Amino acid sequence: MAEKLAPEKRHSFVHRGQKVFEWDQTLEEVNIYISLPQGVPTKLFFCNVQPKHLEVGIKGNPPYLNHDVASPVKVDSSFWTLEDGTMHITLQKRDKGQTWPSPILGQGELDPYSVDEEQKRLMLQRFQEENPGFDFSQAQFTGTCPDPRTFMGGIRSG
Template sequence: MSEKLAPGKRHAFMHNGQKVFEWDQTLEEVNMYIELPKGVPTKLFRCTIQAGHMEHNLAHPVKTDSSFWTIEDGEMHITLQKREKGKTWSSPIQGQGLLDPYAADQEQKRLMLQRFQENPGFDFSQAQFSGTCPDPRTFMGGIRSD
């Protein structure tokens, strides 16, 4: 089941026919992937992550203490920990590479299903969703598990 809920593919942001970055998301994080220029030493690259900024304004605030970046196999991988768990991002960078309406809807549905799977004892694996993602605590009619 978890494979079905994992990001199916990376979304690509293209500019003038060139890939700027790719990204995907889970309920808790947004991952960006940036292919680095060949022949440039990796020690020359760095990334500073701030709550709402990372060279450009982020689409939403992040937790800086649990966000990080690495370089592996010629690719910079940036993991941004969402401040609002479960919030669907249309892009990691404000105003750049926004998902088209269909892709945004599919992403919303995938994250909604992932969120409901966090409630043990309920099987939402065959559920069909439309609309916005409700808060499961409200949706469940105030049922508490504590």
């Protein structure tokens, strides 16, 4: 059932008509996917994750990304891999359940409708996690969705 609440699609950050990266998020992490240029040895790529900053590039060149992240991350739990021509960066959210409008602070942020949809999906994911055995995949919210970090109601019986 949890897979029904996983990200349905990746969001794209496009700058000047060129896709910079794609991304998605769960309750606990933000995933960034960067297509790598061909012909560059994989050992030359680097990624430096700091609590509030991300740097990605090719050694010996200016960084491809050198920006603050939208919210703080747990550096020890964040990691990156290179596979099939893609750099996959997993940033562990310091504040579980927080909805990020974009991985990069002030760049390529989702529109308000998309942020609300992400909040709804993350809230359903949290309900699923906190109430195993129940299927919330068809649940619907009306109106604005509360932030899943601060929603205190939950679902209770009795």
